[in-house]
Amino acid sequence: MLKNPIFCAVDRPDLEGALSLARTVAPHVGGIKLGLEFFTAQGPRGVEAMQSLGLPIFLDLKFHDIPNTAAGAVREAARLGVAMLTLHAAGGRAMLEAAVEAAGAVRARPQLLAVTVLTSLDAHDLAATGIAAPPAEQAVRLGRLALAAGLDGLVCSPQEIEPLRAAFGGAPKLVVPGIRPAGAGDDQKRTLGPARALALGADALVIGRPITGASSPAEAAAAIARELAAEAS
Numbered sequence: 706m707l708k709n710p711i712f713c714a715v716d717r718p719d720l721e722g723a724l725s726l727a728r729t730v731a732p733h734v735g736g737i738k739l740g741l742e743f744f745t746a747q748g749p750r751g752v753e754a755m756q757s758l759g760l761p762i763f764l765d766l767k768f769h770d771i772p773n774t775a776a777g778a779v780r781e782a783a784r785l786g787v788a789m790l791t792l793h794a795a796g797g798r799a800m801l802e803a804a805v806e807a808a809g810a811v812r813a814r815p816q817l818l819a820v821t822v823l824t825s826l827d828a829h830d831l832a833a834t835g836i837a838a839p840p841a842e843q844a845v846r847l848g849r850l851a852l853a854a855g856l857d858g859l860v861c862s863p864q865e866i867e868p869l870r871a872a873f874g875g876a877p878k879l880v881v882p883g884i885r886p887a888g889a890g891d892d893q894k895r896t897l898g899p900a901r902a903l904a905l906g907a908d909a910l911v912i913g914r915p916i917t918g919a920s921s922p923a924e925a926a927a928a929i930a931r932e933l934a935a936e937a938s
């Protein structure tokens with residue numbers, strides 16, 4: 706395996722704990738994903754502190770607002786020098802295009818990824834929001850919108866890698882959360898194991914609690930990295 710595809714989701718509010726966890730897993734992962742919990746508590750200075758570890762940072766803030774507001778948020782987040790940023794594809798074409806333009810104005814532009822259908826939603830949850838299409842169909846629809854708007858890639862469930870690759874080929878970056886061993890029960894509903902997700906065509910795997918909730922996060926990350934390397938060889 707050329708590059709470690711694991712981005713460890715460090716979902717906690719405290720800077721010292723987050724830094725300590727990230728340092729522990731750093732030798733076994735390819736990057737760190739920071740999300741709403743960490744950013745709400747620690748803000749841009751927290752992101753800069755995490756960057757001191759030298760790993761690529763995926764800042765997963767899932768912007769979803771009117772075009773002017775989303776573009777402003779993307780501009781500020783892009784200035785932090787992170788590797789990847791997220792918006793909800795459901796924000797619509799104008800919002801996505803405004804975000805692409807805003808990111809393009811920043812030196813060292815991050816990759817922009819559109820979240821398709823959250824991995825915590827199943828078909829019933831989607832229907833309750835008025836979306837009758839099954840998750841895979843909706844993910845392809847939103848993926849098409851986002852890629853046409855100029856985004857670099859998509860965040861998707863591992864269960865939708867195949868239909869997205871069939872629709873869009875190998876070029877778009879697919880970043881995949883919802884990585885679980887079989888039988889795990891929590892808020893994630895559309896899941897697969899890490900080796901299967903990689904074999905189906907994921908570019909990066911976002912893995913939080915299976916690593917961070919383990920008694921030894923370093924060993925859990927190392928075990929997944931070993932499994933992926935064995936599959937790839």
Ligand SMILES: O=c1ccn([C@@H]2O[C@H](COP(=O)(O)O)[C@@H](O)[C@H]2O)c(=O)[nH]1
Nearest residue numbers: 714740822823824882883911912913914
């Ligand atoms: O559809 C999505 C989009 C983003 N996420 C984020 O990924 C991690 C997953 O963490 P786990 O602990 O492995 O569930 C988390 O930070 C989410 O905000 C997602 O799960 N699904």
